[in-house]
Amino acid sequence: MRTLVISFFLLSLISISCESGKKDKKLNSRVGFSQELADFDCGAFCDPPSVSYQLPVDSTCGHSSQNVLNCFAWKNFLALNWKASDERGLPDTTAVAADYGMPGDYSPTVWESYLSIEDVFSARQPQTWNLKSKNGYIKYINEINKFTDINAALPKPKLRAMLGGNVDEIMQAKGAWLTDQSGNIVWYEIRMNNIESDFVRQNKLYNSDNLNAFAAKNQGVWLPMESIEIKAAWRIIPDNQLESLKNLYKISRAMVPEIKGFDKNNQPIYGKYSPKYLGLVGLHIIRKTNQSPQFTWMTFEHVNNAPTEGQVDPSVNYCFYNPKSKDKPNQSPVPGHDSLNTPVQVVRIADNAISADIQQLNKQIQAMIKKSNPKSVWQYYQLVNVQWPENPIQDTNNNKTAPLMDGGITPSNIANVTMETYIQEKQCMDCHKNASVGAQKYPTDYSFIFLKAKPGK
Template identity: 35%
Template sequence: MKKYLLLTAMVLSVLVGCELASRQQTSTDASAAAVFGAGCVQVAFKPTLPMDVDVLNQSCTNAFAWQTFVAMTWPADPETPGKPDTTATLEDWGMPGNLTPMVFGTFKSSEETFMDHAPDPWGSNHEGIMNEAADDTDCNRKLFAFNKFNGGEDVVQEVLQAAGGKVPWLTDQNGNLIWYEEKINEVEFDYIYSNRLYDPAAQYAKAVADKGIWLPNGSMELKASWCEIPEDQYERMKYRYKIIQACVPDTAYIQAGKVVVTDFVEKKLGLVGLHIIHKTPSAPQMIWATFEHVDLAPVGTPCEADGRKWLLYNPADCEVKPNQHPDVDDPIFNPIQITKVNMATPDMDAQRINEYLQSQLAQEDPNNVFQYYRMVGSQWPSSAVADADNSMTPPLSDGGKTPFVLTNVSMESYAQGASCLTCHVFSQTAPFEDKPPLGADYSFLLGKAKPQQEL
């Protein structure tokens, strides 16, 4: 009899435990659904790249954007360019001090794609990119665009990415320049390569035939901003920033209104901002998402540090007017005071999903550095226009861009009242003879095509 009662008690205990677990799981699922939105993908900390939004609305594009961010920042596969390492864990993804390149880091850069000759095939430099050796002198990972200038010196064009009409480089509070890179995924690169869109002549002919350049679904472009990690701050910053190693110029100066850089050395760089552009079947005007580190700059001009060490803002200089273009005669390594003007509108959806995912990361992996990144917002076409119905010449349709404002404080530092589509509707083909420019599917990169030289 005692055995029977004991067995009955054990069975009841198991059943109650299962019911409680079921209720807890149901509650968790309901909570997640409330955060991500009805019918939207539930973001998972796995390298699963979504191909389209489930429903074209703000909640679903926010969830789509966050899942894409996870997939793009996942550790790269050591053998296959553009693919995630599926053996990597959540802890590997956000491990402090893990210098493994991320998936998007193995994409083709714009300068590798648009040269005066045909680009090398996809993945041609993968081994070099994956080389993390501190004494690597080959500089396989250059994170910004170069053009030849003044007798062969290298000129960084992407340092001007901070926008505006002067020479708006961006210098952080450590006195180091913020550097930029542009990356293209395999789908888009293959389309450019197979149609010779790196050649202005071939590009113009394709645009005439197709009434504009129209990229295939699945095309992606990413733009990243990076800060140099000072050696004496590495131990602190490695617990808050995703850090890689790459070659950056050790010398920079202004000449003839341009930023000239030289003397490349390998340094540790921390990810501070990431734009992600993704063309999908339901969003021919693209889904635009932007992420930034939480320690970049405050909203407003607080005079107290409040325990936060801002990368782009110094509370001791709170009386200095922020977000001012540097003049061409200004010393290039003088820190520039930056504040965040606004978040995306509506920003509550972004705030809700950020707080939920940051909390989940802190619980599941307390040391994960990606808990210190947030989505500013995502932009999507509320009245999408098919490629065939779009304009052949710029400006292209903005497809009812929603929300109206979306900027990244590390990239549009001096133009924070605009948005992605506000500018990218003016994308156009590269200059060719005296022909009028044609539409280039919201990609400014296509305008970098160069006349081809005979080898």
């Protein structure tokens, strides 16, 4: 049955693609809305972005350039944030562009329907995907950085030996957290599309013994093409601000735990879970394609997160920056010493300022979204940057021990202020090329998700 549904979905995409040149108002209303091609500098062979559920096939459109990849990133963002269907990992093709990002719509996006890293590495059968449950969709979330429990799972000396000293950099600043100006910490989640999660589960790579054996047999763990990983950062939306903020943020409902303290390993001690509204503030999308076997690294943020240093806009009420604060920016709190409720002063460092080309593209896409749905919350998000391999290296030609080759990854300045707050001078590949398992440092295809693998009972 699933094969038939996927086949029908792919045939639908082919049909829509063939008809995309026709000025069919009904099709534009249902599938997507796009401006004239001349408005977008996406490359001569590239279709312009549109408010649509269609995930772009690949990035190059006959050639590669930063502008091409910037448009590719937006196409992924728009499609992955389409409303999810009743089948996990697929868009609701009955949804219309005119409703895209409607305030107060707390239903999950396509990427939110992917399995979470906890689902995949728990070795249990994932909960049935059910959008028609009595209380609607509500997820559990318990990461206070990108990999909260890594320190507890593996000793730091072992991690440093595996990762070349980069252990602190794969997390949100040394295992610490980020607190917004309302005094609430940011929560994180990691999800992977069906292609990647099926690969991990079918090979039982959630078990560290199986993982090590698989890596030895295959000289590493090489993810299938079209694998997608998502890392998201969410802020708490206080109940008394929900009515106003729901017009500005993609909001989802989640069960969130209280943090009662920290254990001897500086890991959070969780208490009772309670329902919260969460507003999306940061989104990493990494996608492996034939043209980008080193992945395309795309990162987005809410427009009101934080200013670039020296470029404070007094009209903006920033979520992570207080113009009256005298605190030094981008300073990591210390577990066991600093309060969870003390706001962290955040700025985007000048070296990571959003380029003029991306700023212009952002304005065009935001205007396109607004024209499709004047109320859409997605008009308040922006592309920060995209990293991609100028000289891609296929898996068979890559190193068989970490560090992997980076494929001429470019550009070098990319950081999300909600996920690399305290290490903005680093770039994705600085750390991810070291991702590996075992004493032999077999590579895990630039992905740190396998650090979640646990020994079998």
